[in-house]
Amino acid sequence: MGRRAGAVTVSLDIWHLDVTEFLEMQTENGDQRRKAYDIFPQLVISDEFMRRVVHCEDWVLVDPYEVRTKLGIELAPLWGEGFELAYRQVENSLDKEITLYKRVNARELFKTIMRSQVETGMPYLAFKDTINRANPNKHEGYIPGVNLCVESFSNVVPGQLAHTCNLNSLNLANLELDELPLICETAVRLLDNTIEITHTPFEASAAHNHRYRTIGVGAMGLADWIAKRHLSYSNLNEINHLFEEIGYHCTHASMKLAQERGAYTAFPGSDWSQGKLIGSKPVEWFKENAVQPQRWEQLAQDIQTYGIRNSHITAIAPNTSSSLVQGCTASVLPTYSRFFYDKWAKGTVPIAPPFIRDCFWYYPENKNLDQRTVIRAVAAMQNWIDTGISMELLFNLNQGVYFPEDPERCIQAKDIFEALILAWEQGCKAVYYIRTIQKDGYKENGEACSSCAN
Incomplete structure (x- = not known):
């Protein structure tokens, strides 16, 4: 058997003094020794x-070692209100205890991030507070960042607990709603069994698996599912209902497994044990937003009684390569085009969505789709997905694509900026690749991550 080449993601907090240099590691210009x-x-x-970006306020980059040694504050583990209080204390110590710092305008720094994304497709963005608010295991730690495909993450402890991706995906192109209960249960059981029968490459990974039993049931072929029903990515009610079904049946299956095999080790004290459900949301949220709120109330009671087998249960991966084998579109994003060639490390693959014959005009082509529509659809799915979603955004830089009332207008930096702000405001947990279609003949920039596609 062949072996896929490994790939590594490295994260840096936005307050770190080295952020501006970090953003240069993938760009073509500059000192090649620093790439x-x-x-x-x-x-x-x-x-x-992000609030300071919106209000165009100052932001201070600091050295974590100096902050730790002079103020006794460890910034990296902090999030939410705890981080905000500590960060203001750091700001109040500038030119006193803190001497290694750089003051920048938050919006200008965000523009620098955008320039790197348009040029290289990266960096990925992980919204730390959104991620940790939804973390059911706050009682044992925090989530420092996201994995390589930005959809699977949990608590980690260096040298002791290493997050492990245990993932599969439902093929929505060939599913009906009434099939979801059985298929979701099968998918959850399959992944839980996988934890028992596989051997992880190092001990910290095995320890994490057995403490948190993190799994990620995902989905692919949503573009097919939408096209077959003559819908679009603007049909948020239908998308919301579909992912409520997936979220409910996967969570219910994990609760049933806990009855048979026991809850995950860290369950006592978790948000699950307090009656909170997907994304650490209280039952009251489900009463207001679910199509069938009564079953969610019952599920919360059952989890408190029996526990839950897996601390994280759902996560939507890119599926760029596995969807080809499955005969469906990748992940939950719109297909790039009705027909196109995708470049891979080992060659070029022709892509033709399988339901194009019967549903040609209902295939939403991502190369022509306002990415704010994609963001709102992903945000609707995120309500029912307890880990993350690999949300790749594609911006077409050609004239007459997004603005039919003004065919001479091209997308501007302001439009990309507003889309990224919307992703944060709508509760998306992360942004994967930023891809662009250049003005000179629809050339793509920021290719798919074939080395980490699931």
Whole structure:
């Protein structure tokens, strides 16, 4: 059997003094000795930074070692209100205890991030506060960043607990709603069994598997599912209903497994044990937003009684390569085009969505689709997915694509900026690749991550 080449993502918090240099690691210009083209960079971003971006306020980059040694504050584990209080204390100590710092405008720094994304497709963005608010295991730690495909993550402890991706995906192109209960249960059981029968490459991974039993049931072929029903990515009610079904049946299956095999080790004290459900949301949220709220109330009671087998249960991966074998579109994003060639490390693959014959005009082509529509659809799915979603955004830089009322207008930096702000505001947990279609003949920039596709 062949072996797929490994790939590494490295994260840096947005307050770190080295952020500006970090953003240069993949760009073509500059000192080549400071580049790292084989590393996939990600920025871990706080709500406080995003608020300052929106209001065009100052932001201070600091050295974590100096902050630790002079103020006794460890910034990296902090998020939410705890981070905001500590960060203001750091700001109040500038030119006193803290001497290694750089003051920048938050919006200008965000523009620098965008320039790197348009040029290289990266860095990935991980919204740390959104991720940790939804973490059911707050009682035992925090989530520092996201994995290589930004959809699977949990608590980690260096040298002791290493997050492990245990993933599969439902093929929505060939599913009906009434089949979901059985198929979701099968998918959850399959992954839980996988934890028992596989041997992880190092001890910290095995320890994490047995403490948290993190799995990720995902989905692919949503574009097919939408096209077959003559819908679009603007049909949020239908998308919301579909993913409520997936979220409910996967969570219910994990609760049933807990009855048979026991809850995951860290369950006592978790948000699950307190009656909170997907994304650590209280039952009251489900009463207001679920199509069938009564079953969610019952599920919360059952989990408190019997426990839950897996601390994280759902996560939507890119599925760029496995979807080809499954005969469906990749992940839950719109297909790039009705027919196109995708470049891979080992060659070029022709892509033709399988339901194109019967549903040609209902295939939403991502190359012509306003990415705000994609973001809102992903945000609707995220309500029912307890880990993350690999959300790749594609911006067409040609004239007359997004603005039919003004065919001479091209997308501008302001439009990309507003889309990324919307992703944060709508509760998306992360942004995967930023891809662009250049003005000179529809050339793509920021190719798919074939080395980490599931």
